[in-house]
Amino acid sequence: MSSTASPSSPSCAPRPRRRRSRGASRRAAPRSRSRPSASSAGGAAADADGRFRLRLPGPGTFTVSVSAVGYAPVQRRVTAGAGETIRLDVDLDAATYEAGAVVVTGTLEQMAVRDSPVKVEVVPARFLETTPSANVMDAVERVNGLYQQIDCGVCYTNNIRINGIDGPNTAVLIDGMPVMSSLATVYGLNGISPMLIKQVEVVKGPMSTLYGSEALGGVINIITKDPSTAPRLSTNVFSTTHAEMAAEFAAVPLRGRTSALVSGTLFHVADYHDNNGDGFSDRPFETRLALFGKATRQDTQGFERASLVAKAYVEDRAAGFEPFLDDVGGLRGSDRVYGESIYTRRAELIGTWTPRPDLTVRASGALHDQDSYYGDVPYAATQADGFGQVVWTPPTEGTALDGHNLLAGAALRAIRYDDGSAATGVYDDAGALVENRPDTRVVPGVFVQDDWRVNERLPLLGGLRADVQPGYGVIPSPRAAVKWRPAEATTARLNVGTGFRVVNLFTEDHAAYTGGRATLILEDLEPERSVSVTGSLQQILGATSPVTVDIDAF
Template identity: 45%
Template sequence: MAQTESDLNEVVVSGTLKPVKRLESPVPVEVYTPAYFKKNPSPSIFDALQNVNGVRPQLNCNICNTGDIHINGLEGPYTMVLIDGMPIVSSLSTVYGLSGIPMSLIEQVEIVKGPASSIYGSEAVGGLINIITKKPASAPLVSADVMSTSYKELNADLSLKQRLGSKTTLLSGVNYFKFWNVVDHNHDNFTDVTLQDRISVFQKYAFQRKEGKAFSLAARYMYEDRWGGETNWNKSYRGGDQVYGESIYTRRWELLGNYQLPEWLTTKEKVMLSFSYTDHDQDSRYGTTSYIAQQRIGFVQLFWDKQLKNHDLLLGTAARYTYYDDNTPATALADKVFLPGIFVQDEIKLAPKHKLLAGFRYDYNSVHGNIVTPRFAYKWNLNDQNIIRLNAGTGFRVVNIFTEDHAALTGARDVVITDELKPEKTYNVNLNFLTKIYTPNHTFIGIEASAFYTHFNNRIIGDFDQDPNKIIYSNLDGYAVSKGLSANVDLTFASGLKLIGGFTYQDVATVEEGIKAQQILTEKISGTWAVSYKIKKAHLGIDYTGNIYGPMRLPLLGDKDPRQPYSSTWSIQNIQFTYDGFKNIEIYGGVKNLLNWTPNKGNPFIIARANDPFDKNVVYEPKAGRPAGSTEMQVAATEDNPYALTFDPNYVYGPNQNIRGFFGIRFTIK
């Protein structure tokens, strides 16, 4: 939600693919600026989203700390992540590449919760996150931000604006993050936090054209070396069975651009051409398991924006080509998918206070055939202070397990796919209410509440419970539902005190043969807050931020597993002090994780069989209850292994970093 009343008039593009004031959009769009994320500074957008209500960065492995972004309880693959409107962060790069987006180049982050399929394609079934980079013309001349923590993390951002001739402006940025300090506070001989060495280089060109028509071109390169594992691991052990380690090398580059066609080629209406290309290479070792993958995604989109009397038309076509190959048995041949499509959207002004948006998209998937995703939105301005929005739509998603689910890669469990997986289909509806309240004492109150519902057919589920040594993937013989309520409240007082709070209740479950089961690793309740106060005379700002999550079901390895089947309620809280009394300089510092919470609180251990990561001392016996002659085996309980466990690092639901201090300096010349 926006941080102040003035932010309600921010221009957004994610809801309808065209610039519009947030209050005027028939689709509810949440806007977050860098000022909001600076309340709890983080080295990447992945970490920064922890203080957004209804959005949760989910860690998927205790060892390599890869993760994805959940919106309203739906797992990362249901969220489309865009950069400048281009779908260049997906599948493999969602799992590994999201942390490489530098914060210094972000203008704002727009979040749409719920259906967006008719505009952005069939993958946007749970919502989308659009990371909008700064325009070179309005960016600072020089900007630098350097931060370090008592964990010995170092993050450095640098951006520079240059004029190249009279009609070209270049914005260059570099982000460097390094954490190479082995920490093992829970004494299991495994790293508590993954070690990382990452660099990201970004350049964006803006070209001045006649009549102010848009033309921009941007490119980014990112390289990351990360590893986690036994504390005495080094690269000489990579891929071997002497010392366990998970080592991941990532190389990716991206190209994206926007070009508004000249009038001599088109009518006087706005016709935009957008394009992007990404190249992602992954070289990973999970113990002795090798995972080497390449992903190439090309995307092009052309749309025509036509204004009529009471209609705002958008007509477009798009095409995406995806190439994916890896060295797993599941990918015998490279996966090549061509996805052309057309879409139309009409925003109709029914009356001064009523708007109707109707959208329709048709795609042809070269593997699965025709895909139709309609969309509907209705906006009713009760008055200048109260708005109701209703959105509904459908979605379609094709799953690639090895690019989306880290648990399938660890090598700790065998992956079993029972039969040919069918694409998932969804039906979504979202009801949103926004109100603004102005009190006589100059206090502003903004309240936004939503009710959401998503129904899944053919939901693809990874079963961790049936066999502790396997993950069994199949289409659900039934249906799945994600439903809930969400609310955000902004308070701005005349004294300068600002409070932002959010709360979400969600019920994400599967229903099979009449039996309802809560989705694994999904909380029912969550909340976020940010309290800020500025002591102007002292040039001192104070920010207290945090989040809280209710219990979630966790993946156990059997009936004898002594770890908690549900997490306890947990919270990460932070405080920051910022001094801006110097010209062009800000100094900030504080404490993260004030409560010193970690996932091992109340658990005998987090990583199962950390003392035997290659299962060399695990004993197997015939599985109980099987007919005579069956060769199916199960882990036997022994004196060395009383709980009948195998090595497994997938019992993870929150960050494993203790309380730590941080300090940083920002330098800006506008």
């Protein structure tokens, strides 16, 4: 269930029962006689019967947009006087085109999938619920163009590739905020239970204009459930024939203007099997605990003004010969029996504050600590990331820029990475540390975007970002997109953009690959760059039982 609205209107999203959406009452607050500003926006979620209640910011005329997944949206003009209660009944017709989900990843603004100039793949919650898994990684890889790659055949370290581009080049977001570090595609996805997720949005191709470094290959945005509408209590317990066991819960202890959701996931597998007879376990032993919490705060009119998300992740992973797995604690780091042991501790904190409808302030932090042994070779690393962003969407309705949806912002990222290798230290011939040199960077950036609706069937999108990278100077990242809808059931999109990523040797690569290759750094590493052109054509066939045909090229 989702909602959209014009910039000057509140929005509501009743959930239809069959093809009919029941109406709702709304009362205008008598505290103001002036017409609401063009930037007024908000919404309300409906209950299971399609009923909702929305308090308008004042008397005046509003455009109310009612939408639900799988149904064509309906807009109504509502004029409310001071203290007046209005009842509105709306019938929604089933849609035979892509009109359902509301997405934010492509442009940083809410809009229906069919209206977005950037193609966004949406994985809904009902699809995730069909996958018996304790992490979203297993479900996301079902999206066309995404592939889960196993980077290490022993410890089973994995990542998600988009259109063949390595996982460290994919930006992982939680509720629109970046989860930084090169291992985010592993631990950022493995640590989230599918039962917490409202939907997953995937954009293929460079998105550095909006999200900066790590968005060279694409973006995976995990939209978590709203505590104000999530079930009071959800549980999930399952086991597989590979002796994988998982237990999950999610609860809403607080609901009202301040709502809160908490959850936990425990996953365990310790079943040794060697079907290929190479002496190594076919999959690692693993114990994982993930805790998640989300709190939101609404104003007196029901508009969300602030949210806070916290996530903690603890994992113990081991793989190797069977004797090693029988005594990991005693053999860890020794050369008697080969095995790999990885202890991971990760914490993330994300905050969003909307002091007024056209201004949003976001901040996030992530701390990753890893203590590993690959045989008798140690690898200990820590990475801390801090990220802040301010986004401004100036009102344009009734001005010379009417028809343009402008967005401007500034971002600041701070990074500190340290490990026990030559990447962050100077060592003598005997291997002793002479000087520790953690990689520390502060990266400011600014960006601007214009979503211009030339007409109903032809929106154009243009954007530009400039990041100041220490040692490299200013790195520009432009983008352009066009969507053409010649008919109601036909949609064509074309996107052109550049992406960049500052190379960081963090990840387990240099240790995981030690047995198969040598890594030599012969010169200074410049930022990775890419230029990408992606195109898509969608055709809806049939009316009563529509079939969607998608053709993508990149």
